Amino acid sequence: MKQQEKPLEEIKIDPRIPEGPLAEKWTNYKAHQKLVNPSNKRRLDIIVVGTGLAGASAAASLGELGFNVLSFCIQDSPRRAHSIAAQGGINAAKNYQNDGDSVYRLFYDTIKGGDYRAREANVYRLAEVSGNIIDQCVAQGVPFAREYGGLLDNRSFGGAQVSRTFYAKGQTGQQLLLGAYSAMSRQIAKGTVKLFPRREMVDVVIIEGRARGIIVRNLVTGKIERYSAHAVVIASGGYGNAYFLSTNAMASNGSAAIQIYKKGAYFANPSFVQIHPTCIPVHGDYQSKLTLMSESLRNDGRIWVPKRKEDAEAIRAGKLKPTDLKEEDRDYYLERRYPAFGNLVPRDVASRAAKERCDAGYGVGNTGLAVYLDFSDAISRLGINVIKERYGNLFQMYEKIVDDNPYETPMMIYPAIHYTMGGIWVDYELQTSVKGLFCIGEANFSDHGANRLGASALMQGLADGYFVLPYTIQNYLSDQIQVPRFSTDLPEFEDTEKSVNDRVKRIMNIKGKRSVDSIHRELGLIMWEYVGMSRNKEGLQIALDKIKEVRKEFWTNVYVPGEEYDFNTELAKALRLADFIEIGELIARDALMREESCGGHFREEYQTPDGEAKRNDEEFSFVSCWKYNGEGEEPTLLKEPLIYEFVQRQQRNYKE
Amino acid sequence: MEKFINITLKIWRQAGPKAKGRFETYQLEKVSTDSSFLEMLDILNEKLISEHIDPIAFDHDCREGICGMCSLYINGHPHGPDTEITTCQLHMRKFKDGDTIVVEPWRSAGFPVIKDLVVDRGAFDKIIQAGGYISVNTGGVPDGNAIPIPKEHADEAMDAATCIGCGACVAACKNGSAMLFVSAKVSHLALLPQGKVEAARRVKAMVAKMDELGFGNCTNTRACEAECPKNISISNIARLNRQFLSAKFKD
Ligand SMILES: Cc1cc2nc3c(=O)[nH]c(=O)nc-3n(C[C@H](O)[C@H](O)[C@H](O)COP(=O)(O)OP(=O)(O)OC[C@H]3O[C@@H](n4cnc5c(N)ncnc54)[C@H](O)[C@@H]3O)c2cc1C
């Protein structure tokens, strides 16, 4: 059924933030929201798409409450979601170290780290529930690192002056996900959660303006399946793979986000993408993904390139080794440019500085797109054993990939796409602009503003899934208890499935000359070149033109082998690529619109005389919400104003 | 240093669970020794696609050794000839010019083939569902620091919890036993005070499920430990056996 279009001026973005002082909003909300009583919960079905930290924690908690949960994931097991790869840790305002941490401080650091582009009320709630996450995980048996006294250990991360990061070796994401997966497994055994692995959502079904189900492609048989529910929760992760090369897992994608965007959910701040400065550089044309080297390495490693271009050239040609260069021939450019913070400047600043040096011809490695991260100083100062203890597993990982021994020769690193702050717009209840459709975890536009602090994504995913959504979704479901289960034979299911089938057939029938990956690589190169670490008006316009060409190339010249109704990896990738092209365009469009530099979004036209990001609070203090208007039509920009009631905005400064 | 090698691949192809499988031989030239094993397969697949041949299906996702999705049996070893790594962390520099490389799926009664090199490891999820958890609901739990845990216990639990559920232990075992996987989970939880409460029930339920799903018996060949990419120790199997016996004894 088509909804009556409202004239645009009338569409107001309402985040539905509860009244009252910042610190009381969440408590007040919980005290007054509507709940569903236990016997009615059984009659309500909830679809959860994704089993990462956000999806698994939500499925487990909703199942425990007694709802009937249907859980979907692409991988063969929920335990393999991309969250498994997170290394460093998870933040929480426990103040176990007695170093002055508090809910307010974690809130403030997150708002400031996000360059004042996040919603105060959401961020405060996030900080408020952060402590409960740690308690919950400990109770589940997550083996966090401990001190000799038996209490939990903490480490510090960028952007904070306190030690509030909890960790489990270099595998924090793995342990947290296994905790959520085990909680979810317990519910599967009880029958409250039904698991559908190797299933990929390919569209959402809307009935009378509300999300009532999804269409899924069974990745084993290729068959299209229908599932109905009273509410749909999207927890499908970030869209960093629009850039082809990123630190994300291979199956990470933005398709669920694009599907719901096309059904009326707003896409918010798409251009806020995080680039991580310390990743293993690209080694060749056939590179499939990039590997992160933890941020913690910058505590002891010094970053440099040769001072002279001749030396850089000789190194690239293999005629000179980095260890041959004398101290005075090295340019420790971060220490030179940012004396106060040195190698510990935030992620965006460190990334841009590396690109600047490499673009100027000082890069190393055989491609010239790498800089050194050197531990020789730290080794002579602290001894090799201390370094081994601190970073041993990372050094081993590096050696396996690069075949170089970082104890003897400096590591090579380069920035890479890592995380997407942008995503589907949600209100305070984590509900999208479509009723009954919720979005959690990295997939939503979330609480990180224009830049996310290290160790805060895990916190947000679990906050959403364990402690926020299980409350807020009840406010929506409380008046749905009279609504009977939906038949998947309804015309809305028919129609949506038909459009999916048409799309699949159209792709299969192109029978062109290019493989999916070759077109994806092309898109990635455009994104990285023009919509990557630093952006400008002209480049963004070029990107928009080039993405149009890529879209045309895809829809006329892609070749997908095999059969439609079969295990067909190429078809699955093709469907995702079609959506990455749409996302790429949205990222570029948003970046072009935002005429300021903030957080991960750097526009060359808007910088201070010494090359730092210049925010424009007068004109751009808003969340950009893109509304889909149909194929081939330009989307409409809607704005949610960001009003700062409790925090004073400042310009970031890392020089003094 | 980067080199380029020519290799011959003998790869197991099987159209579906019930189809008959066979080895196919492929030649690949000028493979960079800096590329990973899976990138080499990507290159081969690109080539097959350009020749309109169905590409080889294989499982993978994180490509950095943590998700447990990749699962290739290479030259007689689960995850290939290198040690302490998964298939996705294997690099072509471990092979020589002119080598023939044989690639098969995990072979075990517990893991039926889905297509080519992809197998169904759903049985592992079912074993976890049988009891691989601590029965707590969200909310209402004590403070994280309420129960101090000796560092050695926490570290030992962490070592066992490092298991990525890849199934190489099963593929390596001539009996197709899942004991290393099950014992890693049993140990991880039994080593923590939070997990001790349900330890007896857990070990019985998980072992019963493992037997029911067609995994074989453990005869202590230690092949699993040798091939496990995460160094899970067979001392966990000893711990499981002790727990299992004492749980049965109490019955
Ligand atoms: C290498 C690396 C290290 C990191 N380290 C840290 C860290 O130390 N601390 C920190 O806080 N953050 C870290 N992050 C970020 C953090 O890991 C992620 O932001 C977070 O895990 C995302 O969780 P999620 O639940 O939102 O999504 P994901 O974990 O990405 O899960 C997505 C789920 O959705 C499913 N899915 C996707 N699309 C579909 C579809 N169409 N149909 C069905 N299912 C679908 C997938 O199968 C999967 O189950 C790191 C990220 C990377 C890449």
Ligand code: SF4
């Ligand atoms: S015990 Fe080792 S080999 Fe077995 S599933 Fe776990 S990580 Fe894989």
Ligand code: FES
């Ligand atoms: S692909 Fe994740 S462990 Fe190999």
